[in-house]
Amino acid sequence: MDRNQAHRNRRRLLKTAHFIGLFLTMLVICVPGLWIVLNSFRPTVEIMAKPPVWVPSFTLDHYRAMFAGAGEGGVPVFSYFRNSLIVSVTSTFIAILIGMSGGYAFARYRFWGKNSYFVGLMLFRAVPGVALSLPLFIVFAKVGIIDTHFGLILAYVAMNVPFTIWLTDGFFRQIPKELHEAAEIDGCTRWQAFWKVEFPVARSGVASAGIFAFLTSWNEFALASQLTRSVGSKTMPVGLLDFTAEFTINWGGMCALAVLMIVPALILTFIVQKHLIAGLTFGGVKG
Amino acid sequence: MTRRRLPEWLVLLLPAIIVIAAVVLIPLLFSLYSSFTPYKLTRPSTLWKWVGTYNYEKILSDAKFWAAFGRTVLFLTIVLNLELLLGLGIALMMNKVTWGQRTLRTILMFPMMFSPILVGFQFKFIFNDNIGLVNNVLQSMGFNAALPWLVDGKLAMFSIMFAEIWMSTSVFAILILAGLFAMPRDPLEAAKVDGCTPWQSFRHITLPFLMPFIYIAMTIRSLDVARAYDIVQIMTGGGPARRTELLWTLMSRTGYVDARMGLANAMGYVSIILSILFTVYFFRKLSAARAELGMAG
Numbered sequence: 001m002d003r004n005q006a007h008r009n010r011r012r013l014l015k016t017a018h019f020i021g022l023f024l025t026m027l028v029i030c031v032p033g034l035w036i037v038l039n040s041f042r043p044t045v046e047i048m049a050k051p052p053v054w055v056p057s058f059t060l061d062h063y064r065a066m067f068a069g070a071g072e073g074g075v076p077v078f079s080y081f082r083n084s085l086i087v088s089v090t091s092t093f094i095a096i097l098i099g100m101s102g103g104y105a106f107a108r109y110r111f112w113g114k115n116s117y118f119v120g121l122m123l124f125r126a127v128p129g130v131a132l133s134l135p136l137f138i139v140f141a142k143v144g145i146i147d148t149h150f151g152l153i154l155a156y157v158a159m160n161v162p163f164t165i166w167l168t169d170g171f172f173r174q175i176p177k178e179l180h181e182a183a184e185i186d187g188c189t190r191w192q193a194f195w196k197v198e199f200p201v202a203r204s205g206v207a208s209a210g211i212f213a214f215l216t217s218w219n220e221f222a223l224a225s226q227l228t229r230s231v232g233s234k235t236m237p238v239g240l241l242d243f244t245a246e247f248t249i250n251w252g253g254m255c256a257l258a259v260l261m262i263v264p265a266l267i268l269t270f271i272v273q274k275h276l277i278a279g280l281t282f283g284g285v286k287g
Numbered sequence: 288m289t290r291r292r293l294p295e296w297l298v299l300l301l302p303a304i305i306v307i308a309a310v311v312l313i314p315l316l317f318s319l320y321s322s323f324t325p326y327k328l329t330r331p332s333t334l335w336k337w338v339g340t341y342n343y344e345k346i347l348s349d350a351k352f353w354a355a356f357g358r359t360v361l362f363l364t365i366v367l368n369l370e371l372l373l374g375l376g377i378a379l380m381m382n383k384v385t386w387g388q389r390t391l392r393t394i395l396m397f398p399m400m401f402s403p404i405l406v407g408f409q410f411k412f413i414f415n416d417n418i419g420l421v422n423n424v425l426q427s428m429g430f431n432a433a434l435p436w437l438v439d440g441k442l443a444m445f446s447i448m449f450a451e452i453w454m455s456t457s458v459f460a461i462l463i464l465a466g467l468f469a470m471p472r473d474p475l476e477a478a479k480v481d482g483c484t485p486w487q488s489f490r491h492i493t494l495p496f497l498m499p500f501i502y503i504a505m506t507i508r509s510l511d512v513a514r515a516y517d518i519v520q521i522m523t524g525g526g527p528a529r530r531t532e533l534l535w536t537l538m539s540r541t542g543y544v545d546a547r548m549g550l551a552n553a554m555g556y557v558s559i560i561l562s563i564l565f566t567v568y569f570f571r572k573l574s575a576a577r578a579e580l581g582m583a584g
Contacts, residue, residue, distance in 0.1 A: 022380050026394055032409050032453065033397060035420055039412070052423040102303040109296035119570055121303070124311045126566040128513030130535045131555035132311065134542045135318035138328075158310035161303050163510070219402030221517045222535075226543070237404040241521070251412060258405050265400040273393060 033262070040255035047251050062256040077257060079231045080239035084261075086149055087235060088217040091156035095213045096206060098157065099164025104194070106165065107172035118169075125162035129222030137226045147229045155223050160213040167212070171205025172198065204275040211272055218265055236261045315559075318552040326549035333549075342553035351529065352537065352554065359534040359561070362444075363512055366451050370508070371501065373452065374459025381460070382467045392464070398457045403514045407521035410450040411437065414522075440530030443523050447531055450518050459504045466500030467493075502573040509565040513558070534558045 039047055043059045066077045106118060136155060137146070145151035175198055183193035199206075221237040228234045236257065243254040293301075322342055326334045346352045381391060398406070413420045414436035422433050437443050470493065478488040516535035519525060525536040535558060542551030 018380060018383060021376075022384065022391070025377055025380070026391065028453070029394060029397055029457070031420075032413055033401075035413060036409055048418055050417070052418075052427065054427070098302040098306060101299040105296040105299035109294075109299075111294065111296050117300075119567070121307065122510070122570065123563050123566060124307050125510050126559075126562045127311060127315065128516070128535060128555075128558050128562055129511075130513060130516050130539050131318075131558050132314060134538070134548060134551055134555055135314035135321070136310070138321075138548065139314045139317060154306070155310055158306045161306060165303060215400065219404070221402065221404040221520075222513070222539075237402050237517075240404060240408060251418070254408060255412075258408065261402065261405060262400060266397075269396060269400050270393070273396060 036255045036258050039252060040259050042252065044250075044252045062252040066253060066256050066260070075239060075242045075253065075257070076231050077239065077260065080234055080236045081260065083149065083228075083233055084218060084235040084237075085264075087152045087156065088214050090149075091153045091160065091217045092210055092213040094153070095157045095160035095164050096210050099161045099209065099213075100168050100206060102161065102165040103168030104172055106169040108177075118165075121162045121165060125159065129159075129220065133223050133226040136223065140227060146227055147233050149233055152224060152227055152233065152235070155227060156213075156217040156220065159220070159223075160216055163216075164209045164213055167209040168202065168205055171202040174205075175201050207272050208275040211268060211275070214268065215265060218261075318555060321549050322553040322556055324549045326547075326552075328546040328548055338549075342550050345550065346553055346557070351532075354529070355532045355534050355537040356557070358444075358532065359558075362448065362451075362515065362533060363565075366448055366455075366515075367505070367508065369448075369452055370456045370459050371505070373456045374463055374504070375497075375501075377456065377460040378463035378467055381464055392461070395457050395460055395464075398454050399461075401454060403454065403517035404521055406450050406454045407518040410446060410453070410518075411522045414446045437523055438527055440527060443527065443531050447515075447519055447522055450522065451515055454514075454518070455508060458508060459501070462500050462504040462507075463497055466497045470496050498579075499573065499576040502569055502576050506566065506569040506573050509562070509569050512562060512565060534561070 038056060040062055041058050041060070042056050043061060046053050046057060066075065102121075106114065140146040140151050145154070179197050179201070180188075180190070180193040183197045184190065188196065219237060220235075224235045224238050225241075228238055240254060240257055240261070243250040243257065321334060323339060324334055324336055325338050325341070377395070381388065381395070384391060401409075414422075416422055416433050416435045416438060419436065421436065425434065435442060436446050474492050475488055478492055483491075513535055515533060516539070519531055519533055519536050520539070523531045525532040525540065534554065538551050538554040538558060541547050541554060
């Protein structure tokens with residue numbers, strides 16, 4: 001009897017520990033983000049209050065100021081948002097096209113030095129953005145595409161292609177060769193066979209590669225901060241710094257912009273979250 | 288006479304090769320060249336003066352550089368190990384959850400969506416010594432002192448590591464969780480019947496199976512270790528008094544603030560080699576682990 005009781009107690013203890021551990025983990029993950037969202041709705045006086053005010057009041061001032069553009073601080077958020085969107089969407093689209101054709105080449109053809117090509121491509125992704133930004137800044141300035149959408153798009157395409165190749169390669173390998181061979185026997189050209197048979201099967205892999213490319217471009221800072229100068233091409237991560245002056249920081253405004261930045265990424269990720277995990281594991285383990 | 292056509296695989300790879308050559312390879316060659324010159328942005332003519340390995344000798348004999356280098360290596364070692372351990376722990380906990388697992392997994396993915404610059408800003412706000420959440424909570428609980436989180440050297444390093452770990456642990460957790468889902472049940476049950484303790488079955492069955500997943504996570508992480516630059520840049524900018532200076536912030540300061548491009552590019556090459564070593568190491572581990580599991584393509 002006693003042993004039974006002890007065993008039951010131990011299980012209950014383990015269960016509680018498990019619950020507390022999970023709860024703490026989720027707390028640590030959620031609180032920082034929620035704190036930002038909460039503060040974007042609080043008036044500046046309250047954010048700066050000493051001693052701290054724990055019961056929040058509600059105001060849309062920061063959002064109003066942000067969207068009014070020329071408001072307090074005068075950060076042209078709309079332009080930044082538009083720049084970010086143009087650059088991210090275009091570069092993702094191009095990177096997917098280029099990466100997909102590269103991934104297909106690695107998955108379907110045998111050629112000499114394939115593995116070294118592959119690792120070589122990956123190494124280009126490993127070059128730190130800061131280290132690349134120094135020479136890229138000079139080269140782009142010489143060519144005259146600094147501070148343009150085109151320059152940034154070009155840089156992001158190059159940044160995203162290797163990883164896209166890695167992911168799509170893994171996915172195309174999953175598809176049996178017989179599929180496109182059958183299509184070709186039925187009279188498709190190789191091109192048609194790809195778009196009509198293989199592409200639809202690999203779609204979830206392409207979707208996850210697309211998400212990663214989009215997130216990388218949307219969130220990138222090290223390159224963007226050097227390759228963009230004016231309102232016409234600055235992206236949101238760079239724009240975030242507009243709220244910091246020499247000694248003061250407009251916390252509320254920054255929080256509002258942060259929320260604006262994270263919302264599209266969150267929505268997009270919710271839509272394709274299933275593909276995201278599948279993409280990473282398939283591409284990596286079985287590739 | 289028919290013209291020789293390029294093989295199909297090359298045609299398919301060509302766009303990727305061209306883009307990468309234009310945007311990464313050529314600038315890197317240029318920076319390799321300029322790291323042998325005293326190039327200054329303010330004086331373009333300095334680009335044509337060859338000084339040999341002067342820049343490299345200079346940074347290699349510079350205590351500030353070595354301090355930043357050592358700090359970067361230390362930073363990466365601590366951060367990557369903690370991320371792996373925490374990720375493993377979180378994944379094991381999540382695997383035991385019977386209710387609401389999908390929701391929890393979605394929450395777990397939040398930090399992956401955050402821009403590093405946003406993570407930096409968020410923790411700069413939270414760790415602010417005057418109005419930050421951490422100090423406010425501490426003070427409300429009765430501690431009287433305001434801890435100088437981002438002003439004191441050691442605390443600042445801790446805050447930066449905390450931010451970095453917050454951002455990247457979920458990559459490990461999610462990939463390891465995916466590995467746990469894919470794991471066959473039979474060996475574990477057999478081990479239980481044979482009388483293995485939970486620790487033994489974890490150590491000898493679960494962990495070996497998870498290894499490839501851990502290496503994927505490591506490889507993906509090692510591709511952009513330099514993301515830490517964004518966090519440090521916005522949280523402390525390398526300060527106070529260079530206490531949180533990493534290789535990357537030192538490089539960008541030398542290049543953009545002091546305009547000494549040649550010197551900065553020489554540092555850049557050291558950092559590139561560091562990143563490449565990390566990546567190659569984990570790639571090889573990954574292929575070895577794959578081969579062991581018979582998953583090699």
